[in-house]
Each structure stands twice: as structure tokens, then as C-alpha cells.
Amino acid sequence: MILTDTWKWLVDGANWSGTDGILHRLEQHVIYTLITLAISCLIALPLGSWIAHTGHGRWLVSLANAVRAVPSLGLLCILGIWASSHISGDLALTGPSIAVLVVLALPPLLAGAYAGVTEVDPAARDAAKGMGMTGAQVFAKVELPNSLPLVFSGLRSASLQVIATATIAAFLGIGGLGRFLLDGQASGEYQVMIGGSVLVAVLALLVDLLFALAQRYLVSPGLTGRRVRRHTAGTGTGNLDPATNLDGEKATA
Amino acid sequence: MIRFEQVVKTFPDGTTAVDHLSLEAPTGKITVLVGPSGCGKTTSLRMINRMIDPTGGRILIDDQDVMDVDAPKLRRGIGYVIQHAGLFPHRTVADNVATVPLLLGTPKAEAKERAHEVLELVGLPGDFADRYPAQLSGGQQQRVGVARALAADPPVMLMDEPFSAVDPVVRDQLQDEFLRLQSELGKTIVFVTHDIDEAIKLGDQVAVMRVGGKLAQLAEPAYLLAHPIDDFVSDFIGRDRGYRALSFTESPRLPLAPEPSVALGATVDEARAATGDDWLLVVADGRPQGWIEPERITAPIEQGMLHRGGTVATEHGPLRAALDAALSSPSRRGVIVDDDGKLLGTVRAHQVLSAIERADRPEVHEEDIAPTESVGEAAP
Ligand SMILES: Nc1ncnc2c1ncn2[C@@H]1O[C@H](COP(=O)(O)OP(=O)(O)OP(=O)(O)O)[C@@H](O)[C@H]1O
Ligand SMILES: [Mg+2]
Numbered sequence: 001m002i003l004t005d006t007w008k009w010l011v012d013g014a015n016w017s018g019t020d021g022i023l024h025r026l027e028q029h030v031i032y033t034l035i036t037l038a039i040s041c042l043i044a045l046p047l048g049s050w051i052a053h054t055g056h057g058r059w060l061v062s063l064a065n066a067v068r069a070v071p072s073l074g075l076l077c078i079l080g081i082w083a084s085s086h087i088s089g090d091l092a093l094t095g096p097s098i099a100v101l102v103v104l105a106l107p108p109l110l111a112g113a114y115a116g117v118t119e120v121d122p123a124a125r126d127a128a129k130g131m132g133m134t135g136a137q138v139f140a141k142v143e144l145p146n147s148l149p150l151v152f153s154g155l156r157s158a159s160l161q162v163i164a165t166a167t168i169a170a171f172l173g174i175g176g177l178g179r180f181l182l183d184g185q186a187s188g189e190y191q192v193m194i195g196g197s198v199l200v201a202v203l204a205l206l207v208d209l210l211f212a213l214a215q216r217y218l219v220s221p222g223l224t225g226r227r228v229r230r231h232t233a234g235t236g237t238g239n240l241d242p243a244t245n246l247d248g249e250k251a252t253a
Numbered sequence: 254m255i256r257f258e259q260v261v262k263t264f265p266d267g268t269t270a271v272d273h274l275s276l277e278a279p280t281g282k283i284t285v286l287v288g289p290s291g292c293g294k295t296t297s298l299r300m301i302n303r304m305i306d307p308t309g310g311r312i313l314i315d316d317q318d319v320m321d322v323d324a325p326k327l328r329r330g331i332g333y334v335i336q337h338a339g340l341f342p343h344r345t346v347a348d349n350v351a352t353v354p355l356l357l358g359t360p361k362a363e364a365k366e367r368a369h370e371v372l373e374l375v376g377l378p379g380d381f382a383d384r385y386p387a388q389l390s391g392g393q394q395q396r397v398g399v400a401r402a403l404a405a406d407p408p409v410m411l412m413d414e415p416f417s418a419v420d421p422v423v424r425d426q427l428q429d430e431f432l433r434l435q436s437e438l439g440k441t442i443v444f445v446t447h448d449i450d451e452a453i454k455l456g457d458q459v460a461v462m463r464v465g466g467k468l469a470q471l472a473e474p475a476y477l478l479a480h481p482i483d484d485f486v487s488d489f490i491g492r493d494r495g496y497r498a499l500s501f502t503e504s505p506r507l508p509l510a511p512e513p514s515v516a517l518g519a520t521v522d523e524a525r526a527a528t529g530d531d532w533l534l535v536v537a538d539g540r541p542q543g544w545i546e547p548e549r550i551t552a553p554i555e556q557g558m559l560h561r562g563g564t565v566a567t568e569h570g571p572l573r574a575a576l577d578a579a580l581s582s583p584s585r586r587g588v589i590v591d592d593d594g595k596l597l598g599t600v601r602a603h604q605v606l607s608a609i610e611r612a613d614r615p616e617v618h619e620e621d622i623a624p625t626e627s628v629g630e631a632a633p
Contacts, residue, residue: 121339121342123335123336123337123338123339124339124340124341124342126304126335126339127333127335127339127340127341128341129304129328130302130304130328130333130335130339131328131329131333131352131353131356131401132325132326132327132328132329132330132353132356133325133356134325137356142341142343145343146341146342146343220342220343220344220385221385222342222343222344222345222385222386222387223342223343
């Protein structure tokens, strides 16, 4: 039975240790993902906010979305072949892989930051200025916190994208969980292939869960319409007017 | 005092929104800018706190040209109530209100305390403070908008249609509270509305603007009603001008007739013995409660039996209230009370009318008699 074989492979402690072990592969996968997300955020978040703020360079957002249509495997191969003839050492493999992953992560992040800042209620922005906030204060105190829901949804779809695509990067020989798919196929051990896929899926879910928690913590309840816990305990009137309360679960879904 | 000197605003697209506007908003008074949509009210208001920079002329606050002050600093010193409130959706009501004090460097705890104080002032008790704007009704949001503008206790307030997004009943209530608040606070207020009734109710002086951003007339409400300077202003002010103007004429000493009355709980016989008339006034603690018809009752008088159509006017209130009391009373006798609400007597419509005939009408200002080319010039 393939499923029981997969289960046996997953729970076998021997498969978890060593340089070919699950733990090491998992670590590689997570590190590539984190490096990619960090680089992409550093590029996309300021850029997206700047585009939204100034209205300059909206074509960049469209371009980024067009790039999404390019097949990631093809892009990866081209970059890999090009890099191996131009760069030597470890970087020849990891460099192009991470570059491709960044290219894939940018569009959702850029779109999220752009839409997030664009869709801040103009009246709130106007009020912030009218209360005497400087340009930087308007950004930090009003635009940024109000754009967080969309920034987070961009971040979450970028992270899913990166975790999935990092699997393919194993073709370039950079390791990560994708190796199990390659090795399993090569040796005909299908339980290894399936086990590797399961691990990728579980990792993706866990990371998404982490971001969901962070989002819950960082995004103001005033924006998500989550029920606000009242601190005035004991009044018995803690329930909010249902008519004015927003749809409870919309933003965390 | 805020002074507009020949202020012009022409937008880059060529629209002249404000055209050589000159007017003065005196310290401690409410100046209302009113006019049809697109006449440049908002633009005029926003030039005071430099949300828009004028292209000509200048605006002085206490003799200081606003263009000489750093814009964010200027704005922190001026309360600004934005059309449709414009609250920060991600901040609680208390944090919204504490915005300007925090920008000014007030310690957090102190700013929070101040926020609660101001919220109380605008009629939003403690448990609203932790809500978010999305959990408030339109009227409540507008109150928060007013509270936010008041929080740093600025001497000058700019208010852009602050009561527009609510139904007439709530608007009336907000206006009354606003006037009560202003009588305590005595701010210098520039108030924008397109509702002439609101302008007349709230303004110490009213500036009527016409499309194209020109000042049509600047006057006290009573004067405006009595002497609109031209057809545009009289059309804009609308109907019932004569009757509405009575709101501003204090009642002279009216010839009050003593009115027989019985207290709540009086028996049928007591009620019938009290008067020979069809209608009898019922009081509680000396305060009028309503009218009854003694011939029609069969049991001791209770609240539920009273006819409540009649309004009550105070002795030194406006003539409009006295006339209305007489017109609305089922007995045709208008009930007049003292400042404590105790019955003084009644007055009949013809007596109020002759008082009206004797009352002074606002003097016509000389320059209003023959309107010249310079309609932009204001009556003082
Ligand atoms: N940024 C802008 N660029 C060009 N024209 C503008 C701009 N802002 C306002 N205007 C024009 O200036 C005129 C006055 O606008 P303003 O907003 O001051 O009117 P308003 O009296 O406040 O009207 P409303 O009662 O509808 O709020 C209008 O014709 C408007 O179209
Ligand atoms: Mg306006």
C-alpha cells in the first residue's frame, strides 16, 4: 500500500537525520523561502506604497502581474543555464534560484502594497493631514496601518507561491524538499515522492497559519470588523450593535 | 479673528473657486459660509488651515498671515471637522480623539484622559471610547469628528458640513448641543453648510456665497432675513422669511391674562368648578402639562388624558415662540412660562401680532438700499 509506505517513510526517524534527511531539507527550504520573502518585501513594499502615493510608475504593477504568466520552470532553467556559464561556486545555483523566486514573489507583494495604500479612505488621509500630520506621519500612522490587510494577503500568496516553487528549484541541485521528489522518482520510491509532497504542503499550511496569526495580531480590529473585546467588563452590554458591526470573519478568511 | 483679504483661488485647471473674497470671522463667534453646491465654501474653509493655498490675496489669523506659518504646525492649532467625519478606521474612538494632543506631544495617559473628557462633552459616554468607527452610527461618527477637533482645545474651529450625514431630527439635536457647547467654549468658528436654515440657526453672522466664489451678502441672520440684498440671496433664503425672522425678535412685555388651572389629579368637580371655559389648563408643580375639556372628563385628571398639541413659550423668548404658542393652543390662548417653566399666564394671537407690529425691524444698512456693482462688499 503506497499510503502506508509513505506513512512509514515519514515516521522513520532515520529519514529525518543526516545531510539527506528531512530536517536538513526542510531547513534549506525554509531558508530559501525566508531569504526570498525578505528580499521581495524590501523591494515590493516600499515600491508599491511609493507608486500608490505618487501615482508614478503604475505600469510597474501591471508589468509585475504580466510576469506571473511566465512559467516558473522555464524561467528557472534559462536563468540556471545562464548563471552556470557566468558565475562559479555555490552562488551559481542558489543565486538564480532565489532570483526566480523573488521574481515570482514580487507581483502579489507589489499588488498588495499598491492596492493597500491606494484604497485607504481618502477622507482619512485628508483628515490626517488636516489634523497636522506631516507627510511621513500620514504614511506611518494612517496609510501603513490601513494598508496592512491587503499587504498581508499579498504576503501570504507570495509565501505560498515561493514555497511551492522552491520545490522545483531542486532541479538546479540546490536542495530543499524538492529533492525528495527528484530522488524518489529516480529510484522509483514513490513513497518518498509522496512524502516529500506532503511535507511541502504541510510547510505551506504552517507558514500561512503563522502569517494569519501575525495578521490577527497586527491588523487593527477596526479594519477587519472582528469582534472587539470590551474592557468594560461586567456592564453586560459588551455586545455590539449587530447592524453596524461588519462581517465577522471576512478579513481572516 | 480670521480675516480674508481679497482671497482668490484658481485651480490649475482654470476653475476659479473663490473670487476676491473679503470677510472677517470675529473672535468667539460663529461665522457660517452658506451657498449652493460648488460655490467655493469648502475651498474657502480649507484655505484657512492651508489644506489649499490661495492663488491671490491673503488670510490672516489674529493678524498673522497663514502662509507664514509651517502648515502642519498651523493645522495642529486649528480644530478641523471634516465633511462626513473622516475618522481613522483603524483607531478606536478614543485614539481618534487623542490624535492632535498626541501630535502636540501630550503624554499618552493625559491625552487619553482628555479624549474621554471631550467625548463626554459631545454626548458620547465612556463605553464608546473603545469602539471603532465602523461600529458607530453616522450621527455618532460626526460627534466623534467634532470631539477630535476639540481635543487640543484650539481657539479656532473649522467645520465643514459637520451635521450633514444625519436625519433631520438628529441634526436638530446636534445643532442644539453644538450651540450649548459653543456658549460654554466661545471658540472662533467658521462653519460651512449648504442648508440656509442651519446657517440661520447657528450663525452669529452668515456669509451667503454665489457660484463662482463671490460673496453675495454678509450679515447677521435676522438682518439677512429682513433685508436680502438681491434676488439671488432672497431666493436662496427661501420662503417664510417674515415668520422665520421672528425667531430673532425677543418678545417685549406681552399683556398676559391670568389663566385658571388645576393640578394633575384634580377631580371632575374641581375641574368643572375651576373654569367656565371649554378648555382648562393642567399644571404639575406650577408647570403647564396640557389642556383638558372639563365637560368631557369622567375621572380624576391623569397625564394620559391631556391634550398636548399646544406649545409653550418663555416670557423673554422669541416672538415666534409666543405666536406659535397662541396658534397651537386648542383654547387659542398661548401659554407663557417663566425661565423655570412655571406658568405666568396666557396671551392671544392678536396680542402677539400687535407686539410684532410694534417691534423693531433690523435697520437697513445704507449700503444695502441701492445695491451697487460691488456686491462682494459685506454689510458690517
Ligand atoms: N482640486 C480641484 N481642482 C479643480 N477644481 C476644483 C478642485 N476642488 C474644487 N474645485 C472646484 O471649485 C469649485 C468650488 O468647490 P468647493 O468644493 O469649494 O465647493 P463647495 O461650495 O464646498 O460645494 P459643496 O456644497 O458641493 O461641497 C467647484 O466648481 C469645484 O468643482
Ligand atoms: Mg464642500
